[in-house]
Amino acid sequence: MNEQRVLEEVISIVKPFVKNQEALSSIGPETSILKDLKVNSARLVDIVLELEDRFDIEVRDEDADNVRTIGDAVQLILASKS
Amino acid sequence: MASGRPLVGNDVVDLERALDPPPHPRFFERVCAPTERALLCQRAFDRRLAWTLFAAKEAAYKLVTKLRGSLAFVPAAFEVASDLRSIQHGGHTFELVVVERPAAVHAIVCTPSAHPLHALSWGDPNASSADVRRLVVAELGRRLRVEAARLAVVRDPDPRRWDGFAPPRLTVDELPVALDVSLSHDGRYVAFAAASEGGAKALRLR
Numbered sequence: 108m109n110e111q112r113v114l115e116e117v118i119s120i121v122k123p124f125v126k127n128q129e130a131l132s133s134i135g136p137e138t139s140i141l142k143d144l145k146v147n148s149a150r151l152v153d154i155v156l157e158l159e160d161r162f163d164i165e166v167r168d169e170d171a172d173n174v175r176t177i178g179d180a181v182q183l184i185l186a187s188k189s
Numbered sequence: 190m191a192s193g194r195p196l197v198g199n200d201v202v203d204l205e206r207a208l209d210p211p212p213h214p215r216f217f218e219r220v221c222a223p224t225e226r227a228l229l230c231q232r233a234f235d236r237r238l239a240w241t242l243f244a245a246k247e248a249a250y251k252l253v254t255k256l257r258g259s260l261a262f263v264p265a266a267f268e269v270a271s272d273l274r275s276i277q278h279g280g281h282t283f284e285l286v287v288v289e290r291p292a293a294v295h296a297i298v299c300t301p302s303a304h305p306l307h308a309l310s311w312g313d314p315n316a317s318s319a320d321v322r323r324l325v326v327a328e329l330g331r332r333l334r335v336e337a338a339r340l341a342v343v344r345d346p347d348p349r350r351w352d353g354f355a356p357p358r359l360t361v362d363e364l365p366v367a368l369d370v371s372l373s374h375d376g377r378y379v380a381f382a383a384a385s386e387g388g389a390k391a392l393r394l395r
Contacts, residue, residue: 123210126315142352147375148262149207149243152220156213172261175351 108188110181113162117180120157124150136178158184195303195384196369198251200244201295203376207240220246220264228271237294244296245269245285248382249276251371252283252298255356259349290378297371297382306332307382314377321372321379325359329368329383335361342370359383 108116118134125131126145130138140146146154155171158164158180164187174180213219217229217239225242232238246267254260268277269285276285276298284302288295288309295309308328313320322342330337339362347355359366368385 148247149202149212149216152216152264153213156215156219168263168265169261172263 110185113181113184114177116161117158117177117184120161121146121154121177121180124154134177136176136181138177139175140177140180141175154180162188164188194367194369195300195305195386196252196255197297197299197303197305197307197371197382197384198248198253198255199295199297199307199371199373199380199382200247200251201293201309201373201375201378201380202240202244203378204237204240204292204294206376217243222265222268224271225269237289241273241287241289241294241296242269244294245273245276245287245298248285248296248298248371248373249278249283251356252300253278253281254350255369293375293378295373295378295380299382299384303384305382305384307380309378309380311377311379316374316377316379318372318374321374321381324379325370325372325381325383328381329359329370333361333366342372 114136121140121144122131124146127143130143138144140151155166159166162184164184166183170183174183218226220243221229229239243264246264249267250262266278273287274285275282283298283300286297288307290309297305297307299305308324310324325342326337326340330340341360342357343360344354344357346353357370357372359368359370368383370381370383373380
């Protein structure tokens with residue numbers, strides 16, 4: 108799975124939890140999940156669990172805590188799959 | 190890790206917002222310690238209890254980061270006592286107060302004997318941090334007998350934090366107040382907790 112495909116999947120996973128719908132129009136690797144999209148910490152747990160299911164990976168809590176942006180999530184997945 | 194000064198953390202969960210969309214099926218398995226999972230099993234998965242546990246963890250995390258600075262949020266590392274009156278993390282025990290409303294839970298965690306003041310309010314379905322700040326200055330202005338316009342909640346830059354800012358602090362006329370505050374909002378609910386030397390009485394409760 109290439110980086111662009113992973114990016115699209117991550118965005119589709121994050122979308123249902125976004126409170127700031129306006130930020131979706133410019134969503135990309137640099138977008139902060141918590142600050143820009145206003146996803147709260149509980150929803151971030153949901154997102155990590157969904158990433159685990161969708162990509163068949165395991166994400167340690169400490170690694171999940173380092174996911175700040177959409178791009179961080181993409182890189183975490185690519186690293187887990189390599 | 191001891192600080193000496195009273196510290197608080199708080200978190201509010203809008204129980205209706207928490208179901209839209211519903212949490213992942215493994216959510217509580219992931220965030221709860223084994224004793225908490227056992228407690229949830231005993232109570233046939235009480236949804237309110239489950240979110241109370243999570244709110245307590247979030248509140249305790251806010252407090253612990255004030256003591257330790259940057260810290261990864263590992264919810265299962267925070268363990269709520271079965272009587273919901275305390276929470277442990279890293280060998281330290283903090284006091285827990287839980288306030289319940291029909292569609293919300295508010296968890297307040299503090300250092301021992303801090304006797305925090307706390308408030309919970311609701312209104313706008315999409316409450317913001319600005320709404321919480323308004324609640325804080327209105328409520329603490331009344332308690333401290335200071336015009337609300339003279340009070341402000343400020344956050345200093347701190348690159349170690351996830352959002353680049355240190356925890357909030359209260360000022361009067363731009364001067365710091367010896368009072369620890371914690372803010373929270375979720376869905377239509379806004380909440381805060383505050384603690385000072387001498388407990389709530391020092392806030393000149395009316």
